[in-house]
Amino acid sequence: MTDATVFERYCTEIVEQNRLFRETLKPGQLDAPVPACPGWTLRDLTIHLGSDHLRAAQLVRTRADTFVRPDTVPGYGGPAELAEAAATDTYAELLGEWLSACARQVSDELRLAGEDSPVWTLTGEDRAFFWARRRTLETLVHRADAAQATGGKFEASPELAADGMDEFLELTSSGAALRWWPAMRTLAERDGDSLHLHATDTSQSDAAEWLIRIGKEGFGWTRAHEKATTAVRGPVADLLLVLTRRLPPTDERVEVLGDRELLDFWLERVGF
Known part of the structure; x- marks a missing residue:
């Protein structure tokens, strides 16, 4: 397209x-x-x-x-x-x-x-x-x-919600985000840790998964299926709501695996 x-x-x-x-x-x-x-x-x-x-x-x-x-x-x-x-x-x-x-x-x-x-x-x-x-x-x-x-x-359609996930990560991983939001710079405290977000309501051929790697200067991300420090699974619209702090990760609509403290740490610092 x-x-x-x-x-x-x-x-x-x-x-x-x-x-x-x-x-x-x-x-x-x-x-x-x-x-x-x-x-x-x-x-x-x-x-x-x-x-x-x-x-x-x-x-x-x-x-x-x-x-x-x-x-x-x-x-x-x-x-x-x-x-x-x-x-x-x-x-x-x-x-x-x-x-x-x-x-x-x-x-x-x-x-x-x-x-x-x-x-x-x-x-x-x-x-x-x-x-x-x-x-x-x-x-x-x-x-x-x-x-x-x-x-x-x-x-929301899975396609549009997944696009919302992509855009959110693009905006918050940008150099501009590090300049605008000082809290983003403290991500370095978890340098080397990672988050995996896995949508459960998309087909195998159109799988929506994100891997976020935290570094010394913010974070990088890609669409990928890999093991991570923390994994979050759920319908893609609900993942978008968790990522944008509209849905608590304790909600039964999503499942958190691994280090829950890392997810809390991330959500406290990443957003706009």
Whole structure:
């Protein structure tokens, strides 16, 4: 599959994942706390998600070559009319419509730009393809946050969840991550140890397994089946939730083998 084909799928998936997120926005639930985002309500999470779509859209539209501050993005934080409607019965519907419009905007800007258009990114990849993937997969994880907040069920295709695993590891193993998050530099305390993440719901021909090797400077990873200091097994969507600290590794949906302390050590330090 070519980059262009994958890029188009991301542009479509941005809209679809936000449609699924929007289904959680029910009257009376917007003040529900989001466990994975302490201090945030479902309303806050929705505004964060839509606002970051708008920032990515501006980055792509202007072909920005540096970070764009939120206060320079039109509509960031939600439009004034949305705030004015906060106490009305139609607020949930209006919030959902705004989120959908934000998702369509970034999807449209990405399509107009094309996957190879130069634009600033978090990792130095510096092309629009990065933002198509980032907006898709950030929405995927925040869908899980919204489901936890409302008591709903989170489901994701194994293919998309595995892509979320890949992207998370790419971002957190980058040199930028070591600069941004000091806790990442303390991974060296477990230099030489390793983690094996094994999805149990993919076919043998499409096996999803990851081997993470901790070193003196962060970590490296590959898709591989090898013995490790610690192994974590479970459905790939649940592995993604463990990796992004949305599901405790003590949950019965996953199985931890070997040195559990290493997994706890890792989860305390790796993330964004």
